[in-house]
Amino acid sequence: MxxxxxxxxxxxxxxxxxxxxxxxxxxxxxxxxxxxxxxxxxxxxxxxxxxxxxxxxxxxxxxxxxxxxxxxxxxxxxxxxxxxxxxxxxxxxxxxxxxxxxxxxxxxxWPILITGTGVVVFGLWLIVLTSLVALSVYDIKYMILPNSIIAFSLIVAVFMQVFWQASSVNVAHQALMIVIAALLGSGLFYAIFQLSGGNWIGGGDVKLAVLLGVLVADPAKMLLVIFLASLGGTLFAVPLLASGKSRKKLLIPFGPFLIFATYITVLFGTEIISWYQRTFLVV
Ligand SMILES: [Zn+2]
Incomplete structure (x- = not known):
């Protein structure tokens, strides 16, 4: 209610x-x-x-x-x-x-009931969300994602998942999904970071992906985060490129796009993925 x-x-x-x-x-x-x-x-x-x-x-x-x-x-x-x-x-x-x-x-x-341990989950989410806002502001202003904020958020996010998943039928499976989601995002970003020599994404994004993976707690949702963030980044960059102003070196921090995509995915990820499956994967 x-x-x-x-x-x-x-x-x-x-x-x-x-x-x-x-x-x-x-x-x-x-x-x-x-x-x-x-x-x-x-x-x-x-x-x-x-x-x-x-x-x-x-x-x-x-x-x-x-x-x-x-x-x-x-x-x-x-x-x-x-x-x-x-x-x-x-x-x-x-x-x-x-x-x-x-x-x-x-x-x-909020996708689950805010009662009982759900209150704790939501409270921890608000703390993580505040940290995510700080990370976004810092990244927009200084193009850096401070390690201290990522580390703090990661600890809070793990506690949030402990309370969130505690009542699930198969806790071990959920824990595995969280680990895979975190490794998938950070592994992919690490590969891009290495291949592009740090030009396309920064080292901070690799660490950020671990945190975001823990927050979405599902490999499919992690892919959704990357998709939404890339889409947002592209839509943002195209007008800038077209105007020719920053053609020389277009430096846009990717962190805020990833963070906003995670916010959307935590709230609506389950619905978006089931809509996608219903619409495109019907045999
Ligand atoms: Zn003053």
Missing amino acids: ILLVNIVLLIITGLCLGSFVNALVWRLRQKELVSEGKGDKKLVKQLSKANSRSMCPNCHHTLGVTDLIPVVSWLMLGGRCRYCSKPISWQYPLVELATAGLFVFSYIY
Whole structure:
């Protein structure tokens, strides 16, 4: 049963976790810059303190409670920092709204009942989903999928599957399917990575595929993820290529396409595959 109160709670949680994603991406980037010898060491030292508060990415002024309300603060301040008046990227409210939207959509179309252990499964999914949003934002901005976020998500995804598959008739079979799905995706990407010398897909995509395989938990669904992501990537790239703007070197991160395809597959994969079988495989 879809409850309005749950939707409201999910919107609020999604907005707050979206805000967390923005802060996390920025902090991780500062750390990475320092490890590359380019960043601000003092700033990172300050950020690594347990009680460090959110700050303006430009003037580093600590933000007050009224600056931290998702979307609302951004709108109230006209998209500018209260302290230095520098414009704050529309990335901030957009990521917050997108996270809330993905949360609510997941709830409405969640493929299993959200009762009993199903509540745990759904809760763990929201954590993984937040990490997937962070990975997408990071990949779009910096063309990198941070290992730390992939590793964290993978651990949560494994726990999610433990609760999800616990009630299935043949647990060993399900576990095998998850392993095959993860190996299929990452194996295929590893081959493409090697063959293209890292030009078509990045090493991060190989690791990401392991996580996505665990999430979809089925080799057929993993193929669906790759198909949908390739389709999305192609549809996105064709207008860019046609415009001739980025003909020289068309660099599009593949991670966000894979992640969005996984999101669609987790929610609708079973239906899409059975529709495909009914339509094309009838003898
Ligand atoms: Zn500022």
